[in-house]
Amino acid sequence: MIVGVPREMKDNEARVGVVPAGVKMLADAAHTVLVEAGAGAQSGFPDSQYRDAGAEIVSDAAQVWNRAEMVVKVKEPIEAEYGFLREGLVLFTYLHLAPLPVLTCRMLESKVIGIAYETVRDRRGMLPLLMPMSEVAGRMSVQVGASYLERERGGRGILLGGVPGVAPARVVILGGGIVGTNAARIALGLGATVTLIDIDMNRLRELDDHFGGRLNTLASNSYNIAHAVGESDLVIGGVLIPGATAPRLVTRAMVASMKPGSVIVDVAIDQGGCVETAHPTSHSNPSYVVDGVVHYCVTNMPGAVPHTSTLALTNSTFPYVLRIANQGVREALRHDAGFAEGLNTWLGTLTYRGVAESQRHPWTAAADVLA
Ligand SMILES: NC(=O)c1ccc[n+]([C@@H]2O[C@H](COP(=O)([O-])OP(=O)(O)OC[C@H]3O[C@@H](n4cnc5c(N)ncnc54)[C@H](O)[C@@H]3O)[C@@H](O)[C@H]2O)c1
Numbered sequence: 001m002i003v004g005v006p007r008e009m010k011d012n013e014a015r016v017g018v019v020p021a022g023v024k025m026l027a028d029a030a031h032t033v034l035v036e037a038g039a040g041a042q043s044g045f046p047d048s049q050y051r052d053a054g055a056e057i058v059s060d061a062a063q064v065w066n067r068a069e070m071v072v073k074v075k076e077p078i079e080a081e082y083g084f085l086r087e088g089l090v091l092f093t094y095l096h097l098a099p100l101p102v103l104t105c106r107m108l109e110s111k112v113i114g115i116a117y118e119t120v121r122d123r124r125g126m127l128p129l130l131m132p133m134s135e136v137a138g139r140m141s142v143q144v145g146a147s148y149l150e151r152e153r154g155g156r157g158i159l160l161g162g163v164p165g166v167a168p169a170r171v172v173i174l175g176g177g178i179v180g181t182n183a184a185r186i187a188l189g190l191g192a193t194v195t196l197i198d199i200d201m202n203r204l205r206e207l208d209d210h211f212g213g214r215l216n217t218l219a220s221n222s223y224n225i226a227h228a229v230g231e232s233d234l235v236i237g238g239v240l241i242p243g244a245t246a247p248r249l250v251t252r253a254m255v256a257s258m259k260p261g262s263v264i265v266d267v268a269i270d271q272g273g274c275v276e277t278a279h280p281t282s283h284s285n286p287s288y289v290v291d292g293v294v295h296y297c298v299t300n301m302p303g304a305v306p307h308t309s310t311l312a313l314t315n316s317t318f319p320y321v322l323r324i325a326n327q328g329v330r331e332a333l334r335h336d337a338g339f340a341e342g343l344n345t346w347l348g349t350l351t352y353r354g355v356a357e358s359q360r361h362p363w364t365a366a367a368d369v370l371a
Contacts, residue, residue, distance in 0.1 A: 001325040002032045004068025006061045007039040010075045012283060014042035014306035015313060017072035017093065020053040022318045027054030031325045036064045043310040065089075070329070072321055074313065076103060085110035087347065090329045092321060094118055094129075097344055098358040104350070111348040113329055117317060119352060120342035129320075129342075131178055132312035136302040138182025138238060141265045142171070142190065144296055145234040148263040148287060154294045156261030158233050161191025168192045169233040174225070174249055174274055176203045176217075179238030179267050181210075187234075188214055195228050225249055230257040237266035237274040245272035252276045252291075260292035269297040333370055340366040 003026055005018045016039050018026075023033045035055040037047055047057045058064055065071060065084035073093035077085065085091070085106060095116035097104045107114050117129035142160070149155035149169060162168035171187045173180045176198035187194045188211065198204050199220040208217050218224045229235055229250055235258075239246055246268040255264070255277050266278040273279070277290040278297045283304055287296045302309035320339060323332040333340040343366040344352040356363035 001328075002034065002067055002069045003321070003325060004064040004071045005033065005035045005039055005055075006064045006071065006073060006081075007036045008074050009061070009080055010078050012300075012303055013075050014303060015074040015310045016040040016043050016045065017074050017314070018318065018321065019043075019310060019314050020045055020049040020055075022314060022321065023050055023053040023055045025318070025322060026325060029322070029326060032056065034058050034064045034068055036061055040310075042306055044307040045310075070321075070324055072317070074310075076100065077106075082106045082110075085112045087111035089113065090115065090324060092117070092317070092324065095344055097352070097355045101359050104345070104355060104359060104361070107345045108348055108350060112345060113343075113347065114345035115320075115324075115329075115333075115339075115342040116344045116352070117313075117342070119344065119354070120320070121338035123338060125338075129313075129316050132316050133302045133309065134178035134238075135182050136305060136309050136312055137267050138179035139186050140301050140305065141179070141183045141236045141238070141267050142186040142192075142234075144301075145171070145236060145263050145265045146190065148265075148294045148296060149233060149261075151261075154261065154287070154289060155263055156233060156259060160187070160234070170195070170231055171234045171236065172197065172228045172232040173236045173238060174220075175237070175239035175268070176200070176207050177238060177240060179240075180236070181207065183236045183238060183267075184211065184215055187236075192234075195232075197225060197228060220249070222249075222251075226251075226254050226257070229254045232258065233262050235262070235264045235275070237264070237268045237278070239268055239274045240271060246274045248274060248276050250275040250277075255293050256291045258291075258293050261294070262292075263294045263296065265296045267301065270299045273297060330370055333366065337367075340370060343370075346370075 033055040035050045070090035090113045122128040146160040151157035160169045171192045171194045173196045195216040197218045204217040266273045268274045346369045350363040351366045
């Protein structure tokens with residue numbers, strides 16, 4: 001198969017869909033890999049590494065898209081890329097089609113085969129291609145929070161781990177899923193006093209067991225949240241109700257009760273945020289202050305660490321890339337029902353219920369189009 005890896009065109013997107021290690025595995029299996037010049041540069045993978053691994057470096061995006069049978073990307077195509085969509089082309093990337101009716105329409109009209117990272121499921125029913133980015137954002141949230149607690153960045157001037165004779169910072173984490181667990185691991189590792197709040201008691205039991213009692217756990221209710229937030233130096237928001245906007249667990253009054261120079265990192269901002277005073281920010285202007293409290297609400301936190309994020313993402317996506325290349329797209333999807341859940345568009349037919357319902361569009365189940 002001819003596999004194409006274009007340079008991401010979306011603003012501020014520095015990740016790349018395949019790393020040189022993946023190119024080597026594809027080349028070893030006798031596939032051809034076309035990589036657009038500079039595609040991996042911002043993630044720390046120069047063209048020379050791709051060439052050494054067996055890729056053909058091509059100078060422009062049009063060549064990659066037009067010659068490839070499968071294009072592997074990171075973000076959904078932007079308008080400048082719509083013209084490259086064509087019948088039978090396999091596009092494997094994050095698509096997030098539900099709020100994008102124009103792109104959905106273009107994908108259906110062009111009869112592209114669109115497989116979305118975010119809807120692929122593994123055998124346990126988890127979303128394995130979303131998880132790595134939550135791991136990155138969860139771990140990064142503590143790093144970012146610690147940095148904003150420094151005086152120069154508007155914080156209280158507190159060292160997260162304290163020193164002998166001086167108490168460490170108090171960190172409160174809302175949500176004990178992938179983001180929350182990874183945040184807890186890093187915050188505890190740095191020596192902070194950490195309280196994690198979740199609504200799922202079984203999850204709190206697991207975390208209590210996992211962290212051997214070093215983590216304080218609290219049941220999620222407005223009373224507990226108000227008390228914990230009021231005493232905290234750093235609040236990290238990582239709650240998720242799948243498919244819904246995040247619940248606003250931290251009210252404006254709770255924010256006002258925090259000490260001046262405290263910090264809120266609302267990771268859940270991509271789902272609307274779990275803090276009333278949170279609004280989306282970007283890497284170029286990541287923070288703002290409300291009632292003396294520093295807010296960091298960047299919607300694509302992994303974008304700040306593209307080298308790690310690209311490797312984390314491709315560790316999870318690449319096995320699927322190889323399966324499509326080796327088996328062909330229809331067989332690869334037919335052999336794995338969870339992978340088939342990633343199929344969003346098939347040769348002009350919408351195949352994902354969530355997208356169909358949000359756009360009131362007719363759809364056919366993936367299993368039926370693949371039969
Ligand atoms: N900003 C970014 O760059 C970025 C990156 C990755 C993920 N995210 C977002 O972070 C959020 C969390 O992702 P995740 O992968 O950890 O999700 P997850 O499903 O693994 O965990 C969510 C947790 O929230 C808990 N929860 C739900 N309602 C609650 C409530 N009322 N009180 C307390 N806890 C509650 C759930 O029980 C679950 O444990 C998502 O919105 C995700 O999109 C953002």
